[in-house]
Amino acid sequence: MAYTGEPIPPAALIIDTQHSVLAMSQNSPLGAETVNGDGFGVGWYPTGKPTDAQGLRHPYVFRSTEPAWNDQNLREISRAVTSPLFFTHVRAAAGPPIQQTNCHPFRHDNWLFMHNGAISGFQQIKRELAMDVDPLLYAGIQGTTDTEVLFHLALTYGLMDGPIAAVGKAIRRVEKAGEGAGIQFPMQGTIAVSDGETLWAFRYSTQGRSRTLFHSADVPTLRKMYPTAERLDLFGDHAQVVVSEPLTDLPGVFLEVPESTVAVLDPTGYHHQSFLEA
Structure with a gap:
């Protein structure tokens, strides 16, 4: 789940909504794994002015191997x-x-990156992909996941200059490596990326059967649709949410992102564009 808009406490979406992220960690009806109890993380950009001389806002990150539903620190911080x-993000470890x-x-610097899905056969192609990471960036890979390698490939291919092109190039590199190793459908998942100002949400898989991805309709429209919904008072006119599963059962609140599409969300609103179509 990702949020952009007027500042709010993350708990408003992580804990306090109908189908919260905390609830999804225990029961994810649309997920490949029903329970996501193998750790979690929260990354947030601070309110106020940019935090470095280049005018960039750098995020903070809190991560834990505790199940999200069992971590009091998450409740306090959020x-x-x-x-x-x-x-x-709530995690179900796939290996x-x-x-x-x-x-x-x-x-990395002012960028956040997360992924819901997997690179199939990652152990077979891990070395090949890691060797493509810029040596100056390689030391930043601290863990062992496919997602972190994918992130550093995107950084190598110019994420800071053109996120859509860089993520696309990283995925094509994964598919090329997978093809060489005889892996039929190497790439699966949805991806969220941000530089602290804009949020990019990608839905793509080699098979064309990607994990689900939704984003909210604009708040002024929702207020007209549901004039008595007091919960909408928590959000400003520019609030936008991207999530793997809708946070509420109210019709029309969440819009599905189509296959092979990137949703771009910023203070002006949102738009979709095609992504890696065959």
Whole structure:
């Protein structure tokens, strides 16, 4: 789940909504794994002015191997801070060990990155992919997940200059390596990326049967649709949420992102564009 908009406490979406991230960690109806109890992470950009001389806002990250539903620190931190843009991820380990450095989101300078899905046959192509990572970036890989290697490939291919092109190039590199190793469908998943200002949410898989991905409709429209919904008072007009499963059962609140699409969300709203279509 990712949020961008007027600053709010992350707990408003992680804990306090109908189908919260905390609830999804115990029961994920649309997920490949029903229970996501192998750790979690929260990454958030602070409110206020940019935090370095280049005018960039750098995020903070809190990650743990505890199940999200069992971590009191998550409850405390998510209520104590406010943020205009934050990521949350709950993990079901698909092979790499349960350790803090394998929990999403991953961070580099002012960038956050997380992934719901997997690179199939990753152990067969891990060395080939890692060898393509810029040597100056390689030391930043602290864990053993496919996601962290994918992130560093995207950084290598120019994430800071063009996120959509860089993520696309990283995925094509994965597919090329997978093809060489005889892996039929190497790439699966949805990806969220942010530089602290814009949020990019990708839905793509080699097979064309990707994990689910949704984002919220604009808040002014939702207020017209549900004029008595007091919960909408928590959010400003620019609030936007990206999530793997809808956080509420109210019709029309969440819009599905189509296959092979990237949703781009910023203070002006959102738009979709095609991504790696065959």
